[in-house]
Amino acid sequence: MPISMNLPSLRAKWEEVRLLYPWYKEMTGDNKSFNWEDVPLLTQDRLLPYYESDEKAVPLDWNVYRTSGTSGNKRKAIYYDASDEDAYIQYKKEMFAELLKNYEVSRALSDMGTGHAEATAVQIFEELGLACESVPFGLPAAAHLIRIAEYQPDVLYTMPSLLDGMLRVAPPDFNWGVQCVILVGEPAPPAWRQRVAERLGITERDVMDTLGSIEIGTIAYYDRSIERYVVMDGIIAEGVEPAEAGLPDVELPAGEQLLVLTSLVRRRFPALRFVTYDVVRDLRVEERDGKRMTTFDAIVKRVGPELKHGEKISIYDIENAIFKHVRQAVVKVLVNGNKLQVNITTADDLDEGTRTAVRDELHSTIPAIGAMIRGGLLEQMDVLFLGKDTDSAAPEGTGKKPIKQKKLFVQQSGEGRDRG
Structure with missing residues (x-):
């Protein structure tokens, strides 16, 4: 990254994390010299001591928010004190x-x-x-x-x-x-x-x-004037290759990296080179109006040590391709073994030309899917157009269905698993 990683604020952050989290100090050793390149990436495995800390020791006036589970099936507890x-x-x-x-x-x-x-x-x-x-x-x-x-x-x-x-x-x-x-x-x-x-x-x-x-807080917002996401002040954003974060088998297209974040204000989470497992596209540091800022094009998907290839499918790219041609739709992506199926449920009256355009767009504009098909990881993609939501318990328009529906379904070893 074209940014000075030896700023006094970063050294102060490193010292703060070592002080607040004994397990982190033990992990990084007694060496008191600070060099950014030697600061470890906080991967999921390295964060387990934080996630598995004893909640009984947490002050009662702290707020706790919960997210998806650890490898031991315990939901992660994320803490925020008053500061x-x-x-x-x-x-x-x-x-x-x-x-x-x-x-x-x-x-x-x-x-x-x-x-x-x-x-x-x-x-x-x-x-x-x-x-x-x-x-x-x-x-x-x-x-x-x-x-x-x-x-x-x-x-x-x-x-x-x-x-x-x-x-x-x-x-x-x-x-x-x-x-x-x-x-x-x-x-x-x-x-x-x-x-x-x-x-x-x-x-x-x-x-x-x-x-x-939930771990870091606010990260970025989309700036219409430059048509890119702008990272908030006080957040250091880096892009790293999957192999650096312990994912040697994950390959990303050129211009895509794993997003790594450091927060200069967050204290009750060790927010120092935290690996988000989000895939960021075209992350860069640039000068605008005399101010240095970090921007990126989009976050397109999520990968991780527990995810299989089907869950690395970018819903971002799939929906962007579909909505170039379809006014309204419910999009569901189903992965079963090496078969990929995209279900597009829409009330729009689509002619065959539009359906062909959607199929062509999906096949030609999403490099990851094309590479998987060519490499044999996925069979040719099935794109189905449905007139009604066949997975729903209530008819369209009644308003009785769940307000939120999942978009990606992965079937493995006879058991269903999904990520919304």
């Missing part, structure tokens, strides 16, 4: 203020499911001077639409998968009434954002994407 929470909220306020600076807005609706973003959303919007309410995650999709119609928010803060669920059951003439949408969570490819904007009656510029992680 971490204050920093998280401040970062979000600065980011939202930047995103909303050209809008005249007074009401926000948070439809975020569960987790850290949901728990803090109302406070953040209220401190920015907006009225804000939160929608309970467990409500059926139609109830989310009713809340939007009743509350009439200017800003909708939600996740792509939740917004997909609402679009799936919304009548064509539903009046969304929003000026803009702020997204966080799963990838939101450009073609998908354009189709969402058309449905909501706003422009693609009004569908704004942000990125974060």
